[in-house]
Amino acid sequence: MDRPPGLSVRVKLTLSYAGFLMVAGVLLLAAVWVFLNRVPHVGLLLMPGYQYAVARAFAPIAAVSLACLLVFGLVGGWFLAGRMLAPLTRITGATRLAATGSLAHRIQLPGSNDEFRELADSFDTMLARLEAHVAGQRRFAANASHELRTPLAISKTLLDVARTDPDCDTGEVIERLSAVNTRAIDLIEALLLLSRADQRSFTPEHVDLSLLAEEATETLLPLAEKHGVTVETGGDITPTTGSPALLLQLTTNLVHNAIVHNLPAQGTVRVTTEVRPRAVALTVENTGGRLTPQLVPTLTEPFQRGTERVHTDQAGVGLGLAIVKTITDAHDGTLTLTPRPTGGLRITVELPTPNPRSYERHTAVGRF
Structure with a gap:
């Protein structure tokens, strides 16, 4: 399914961390500004132009503080998002390997039991069952091919003998062909029954x-x-x-x-x-x-x-x-x-x- 490219989860988490940190910084600076302007300070109130001086001194400090908070939020958010998404990266790699047909790979995610660990363990269990199912299907297909080839090969041999040997007993050849054909029919019917039962296509x-x-x-x-x-x-x-x-x-x-x-x-x-x-x-x-x-x-x-x-x-x-x-x-x-x-x-x-x-x-x- 084709979808337009977008931001990665790591970038989104980084921007979220940085944005949250910026909001917290703005609220903190606003609280400091309110404190400096609204709370009376004995001595400072006697100075003329006190509020104007505070504003000129506070504005550049606030701008530098917000810039530092932004850089710190982006760098720290990028690092933290990478650490948080590292298990998901391993799960994605295992999924891509499974998509190529490699089912023997397991994630085996270490650490405590959290959401990522439960997801990885569930995926490992699914891979194990899928690998066993595929191996069983391959073994079944190989055995079925062998079992079906045997009566066909016997029939071909009997027909070749009947065609090349004018003195062969035709009745015996027909009887043996009938037995081989019956066995092949029984095998095919058993395979069909096995398939229908496996699909649960019945009304209880x-x-x-x-x-x-x-x-x-x-x-x-x-x-x-x-x-x-x-x-x-x-x-x-x-x-x-x-x-x-x-x-x-x-x-x-x-x-x-x-x-x-x-x-x-x-x-x-x-x-x-x-x-x-x-x-x-x-x-x-x-x-x-x-x-x-x-x-x-x-x-x-x-x-x-x-x-x-x-x-x-x-x-x-x-x-x-x-x-x-x-x-x-x-x-x-x-x-x-x-x-x-x-x-x-x-x-x-x-x-x-x-x-x-x-x-x-x-x-x-x-x-x-």
Whole structure:
């Protein structure tokens, strides 16, 4: 935005200091003048032309005093304004560095806690979050490009083989192409869902997490039987507000993840809902291999999988828990991942509870 040039803040502060000092000087000299002319002085009053002599003597002294005050005010004001605005200069330099794309710089303003220090600390916090966000976006873009390139490269290889090898099994090539294409479609849909959840482009509605847990469990029951996993459900009615579609996707991802990443045989998945103070909780717990505390926090990052998970037939696209985290954040909730001592993982999603009266009105309308 183009704006006409103007005086700097330092010049304005300098002129303000000098002007205030000049006003104070004028008032002081006026007080002295009144004192000399109005207060009776014995002996001086007997001298003829006393007031005229005082005026001639006082005028040059007052002029010199005001000139000295002006110079002193300008010099001192310039120095004081520079000292006062030094933190702002550091903040401006950091802002310019950030504008060029350098987000690793921090102001780290020393001194006591004042307005400038609070501004600098807030700016440092913003830079740290922005740097982490940009790094995550770059990592996400790189991983997404890699994940999308893989099925495309496989499809190209299969097509080249079918084109150059007249004896190849066409049915097998078509089947493999269909599987690769399905994986690519699943990945793109997961990316779109992740983007929509991150933008919070939904209208909040009243939702019961316990009903969503039952629906997700019934949908994935054939998959659980295929893997030899027993699914147990239970808990309280857990009312909350949010997007029913996104929260169902969250629940489905958690249950699917718990079924697929389980013991090879006789695994267990427990899905429970619970009402807590000022929140409702959905917990999905499964048996499985032991997970290290260092690995667990990385599971919610996009395209992050355990080393043993990539080679299964249900490895997914690496966005299941990333979508869960994004949906949880979009609903102002908290996501907690805890490794079980005996193996497996416990995942808990806490969401805020709605206004009780509002929820009662909603359920009463729903009954009618």
